[in-house]
Amino acid sequence: MVCEExxxxxxxxxxxxxxxxxxxxxxxxxxxxxxRTAVWKVIRQLQEEGxxxxxxxxxxxxxxxxxDVMTKEELESLMDTKWAGKNIVYYDEVDSTNLRxxxxxxxxxxxxxxxxxxxxxxxxxxxxxxxxxPAGESISMSILLxxxxxxxxxxxxxxxxxxxxxxxxxxxKDVCGEQQIQIKWPNDIIIHGxxxxxxxxxxxxxxxxxxxxxxxxxxxxxxTDFPEEIRERATSLRLECGHKVKRAPLIAAIxxxxxxxxxxxxxxxxxxxxxxxxxxxxxxxDRDVMILGAKEQYVAHALGINKxxxxxxRKEDGTIEEVYAGEVSVRGVYGYV
Amino acid sequence: MVCEExxxxxxxxxxxxxxxxxxxxxxxxxxxxxxRTAVWKVIRQLQEEGxxxxxxxxxxxxxxxxxDVMTKEELESLMDTKWAGKNIVYYDEVDSTNLRxxxxxxxxxxxxxxxxxxxxxxxxxxxxxxxxxPAGESISMSILLxxxxxxxxxxxxxxxxxxxxxxxxxxxKDVCGEQQIQIKWPNDIIIHGxxxxxxxxxxxxxxxxxxxxxxxxxxxxxxTDFPEEIRERATSLRLECGHKVKRAPLIAAIxxxxxxxxxxxxxxxxxxxxxxxxxxxxxxxDRDVMILGAKEQYVAHALGINKxxxxxxRKEDGTIEEVYAGEVSVRGVYGYV
Numbered sequence: 001m002v003c004e005e006x007x008x009x010x011x012x013x014x015x016x017x018x019x020x021x022x023x024x025x026x027x028x029x030x031x032x033x034x035x036r037t038a039v040w041k042v043i044r045q046l047q048e049e050g051x052x053x054x055x056x057x058x059x060x061x062x063x064x065x066x067x068d069v070m071t072k073e074e075l076e077s078l079m080d081t082k083w084a085g086k087n088i089v090y091y092d093e094v095d096s097t098n099l100r101x102x103x104x105x106x107x108x109x110x111x112x113x114x115x116x117x118x119x120x121x122x123x124x125x126x127x128x129x130x131x132x133x134p135a136g137e138s139i140s141m142s143i144l145l146x147x148x149x150x151x152x153x154x155x156x157x158x159x160x161x162x163x164x165x166x167x168x169x170x171x172x173k174d175v176c177g178e179q180q181i182q183i184k185w186p187n188d189i190i191i192h193g194x195x196x197x198x199x200x201x202x203x204x205x206x207x208x209x210x211x212x213x214x215x216x217x218x219x220x221x222x223x224t225d226f227p228e229e230i231r232e233r234a235t236s237l238r239l240e241c242g243h244k245v246k247r248a249p250l251i252a253a254i255x256x257x258x259x260x261x262x263x264x265x266x267x268x269x270x271x272x273x274x275x276x277x278x279x280x281x282x283x284x285x286d287r288d289v290m291i292l293g294a295k296e297q298y299v300a301h302a303l304g305i306n307k308x309x310x311x312x313x314r315k316e317d318g319t320i321e322e323v324y325a326g327e328v329s330v331r332g333v334y335g336y337v
Numbered sequence: 338m339v340c341e342e343x344x345x346x347x348x349x350x351x352x353x354x355x356x357x358x359x360x361x362x363x364x365x366x367x368x369x370x371x372x373r374t375a376v377w378k379v380i381r382q383l384q385e386e387g388x389x390x391x392x393x394x395x396x397x398x399x400x401x402x403x404x405d406v407m408t409k410e411e412l413e414s415l416m417d418t419k420w421a422g423k424n425i426v427y428y429d430e431v432d433s434t435n436l437r438x439x440x441x442x443x444x445x446x447x448x449x450x451x452x453x454x455x456x457x458x459x460x461x462x463x464x465x466x467x468x469x470x471p472a473g474e475s476i477s478m479s480i481l482l483x484x485x486x487x488x489x490x491x492x493x494x495x496x497x498x499x500x501x502x503x504x505x506x507x508x509x510k511d512v513c514g515e516q517q518i519q520i521k522w523p524n525d526i527i528i529h530g531x532x533x534x535x536x537x538x539x540x541x542x543x544x545x546x547x548x549x550x551x552x553x554x555x556x557x558x559x560x561t562d563f564p565e566e567i568r569e570r571a572t573s574l575r576l577e578c579g580h581k582v583k584r585a586p587l588i589a590a591i592x593x594x595x596x597x598x599x600x601x602x603x604x605x606x607x608x609x610x611x612x613x614x615x616x617x618x619x620x621x622x623d624r625d626v627m628i629l630g631a632k633e634q635y636v637a638h639a640l641g642i643n644k645x646x647x648x649x650x651r652k653e654d655g656t657i658e659e660v661y662a663g664e665v666s667v668r669g670v671y672g673y674v
Contacts, residue, residue, distance in 0.1 A: 103443070106439060106440070151488070202541060202542065204540070206538065207492045207538060207663050208663035211539065326487075326544050
């Protein structure tokens with residue numbers, strides 16, 4: 001399919017979605033300056049891909065249901081942002097979306113370029129751990145950022161993304177209704193006490209200068225089974241919400257939140273405008289946590305985060321400490337959260 | 338040429354270089370288990386590439402002179418290291434050796450992998466500036482490091498490389514004799530007050546974890562002309578030493594020093610074992626420098642570096658300050674150094 005046709009398909013999809021009722025074939029022909037046959041060809045393609053498009057004589061077309069597809073056109077038709085996720089690179093299968101975005105970043109791709117894959121063959125978590133993402137069941141995506149900040153400010157972007165993912169999921173009301181999505185500091189997304197999303201932030205820097213930042217997000221959407229060793233603490237939206245979930249609208253909702261939250265972050269260069277809502281989403285808030293440092297481990301009571309993203313805790317002797325994600329990790333006193 | 342032949346060629350070159358006098362064809366045949374014709378074929382190839390190899394009946398082969406070639410075989414035959422520069426990727430022309438090494442690093446290449454290019458078409462300096470590297474006249478190389486240190490220790494690697502380049506050049510006695518090669522803090526290499534070498538350190542990191550570090554080195558070797566705007570402060574080995582210089586032995590000498598200096602760095606995770614010799618090479622030492630910060634500029638007297646690579650300066654009021662390369666740059670009070 002030539003580029004123009006892909007664009008028209010994405011735009012027709014977007015119009016059908018946004019329409020209040022039917023859109024006539026005539027309207028579509030005029031908008032794109034093409035024949036009725038050309039419009040009908042696009043509608044047929046959409047139907048073949050699993051979209052339920054109703055065609056009624058003298059009324060026109062109406063979209064009834066969309067399949068769970070993550071094509072470039074589907075994503076483009078849903079994206080409601082200025083720059084975040086506007087340039088989409090889609091892969092059916094790829095080694096790792098973070099690797100692809102890092103390379104695209106090196107090659108000069110625009111800020112907001114988003115790599116989305118149906119399946120990753122070499123997905124990675126923090127510190128070189130692997131991250132599973134089977135075809136058709138998960139979201140693997142990575143976005144390219146080019147913030148004019150110093151390298152030591154960049155870790156805060158992980159928290160900006162955590163906030164955006166939690167809010168984006170909750171914005172999709174048909175996913176899990178009013179159920180609370182939470183954040184386990186600094187950047188795991190939690191539902192019912194189990195891990196739903198992992199975020200991996202990587203950056204390419206010079207001594208005092210950021211070339212680019214890659215924020216990767218892996219979401220367990222429709223997985224129904226996990227490997228033995230993580231079954232206790234990992235889950236998916238489908239398992240927790242009881243039905244299959246469409247991935248493309250989730251991605252679009254997260255990009256919309258990211259664009260807003262990133263602007264708030266860049267205004268101040270820190271989390272001062274985000275720390276309040278982040279702390280409200282924090283599963284650890286007002287709970288005892290085990291602080292796991294390189295040299296010591298201790299139990300403390302988590303209070304929230306400060307404006308640089310450190311976790312504020314009250315130690316047992318009453319003193320307040322601010323702990324940095326680069327130096328410690330936390331877990332619940334009796335389990336994962 | 339198949340891989341085995343390339344290896345044999347590199348090894349024959351190495352044997353010829355290391356031999357004290359002639360090496361008989363018989364010796365070479367036995368060592369590699371090949372025919373006299375096969376050995377002769379390799380010798381002829383070397384002669385065609387510009388090596389002067391003398392062949393004397395009943396004595397054997399002797400190498401008289403090498404051309405200025407930077408082929409993989411030439412580099413391999415000269416490399417006297419355990420890991421630094423042992424895995425060589427050579428390009429006649431490439432966008433940027435730093436870009437290639439970053440990609441090889443992402444793909445899992447071994448520590449010490451060295452990319453060398455005869456010409457870069459998109460060479461870069463610090464903060465996105467460009468760096469010119471015309472064919473046949475300069476060295477463009479980048480090495481992959483995988484140190485188990487934290488991201489905030491990595492900028493010190495730039496100083497480790499600066500030290501290694503200065504020492505490596507001075508080790509090649511036929512280049513500039515006893516002339517002093519110096520360092521302009523933190524990482525320019527200077528001869529006669531002009532810039533000879535630029536170093537660009539980049540890294541790929543997670544919050545608290547280094548994926549890999551790329552240290553790129555650009556050396557003006559045989560350039561005889563510079564663009565108007567940098568002519569005052571840039572120079573080449575050829576211009577300063579009065580003759581053409583062979584590049585491959587220089588690269589090998591630098592790799593040898595780097596391997597030693599990197600080991601000293603990794604022992605302590607800082608420059609405590611290198612700061613003394615670095616300070617001795619420092620062109621700024623015991624001179625007045627202009628400290629150029631984001632908010633203020635002032636003149637101070639440079640004393641040397643501390644173990645984290647900061648420049649120690651005495652301000653005009655007598656107080657001692659340690660300035661960080663990420664926050665300030667320096668230049669001479671009346672010029673470049």
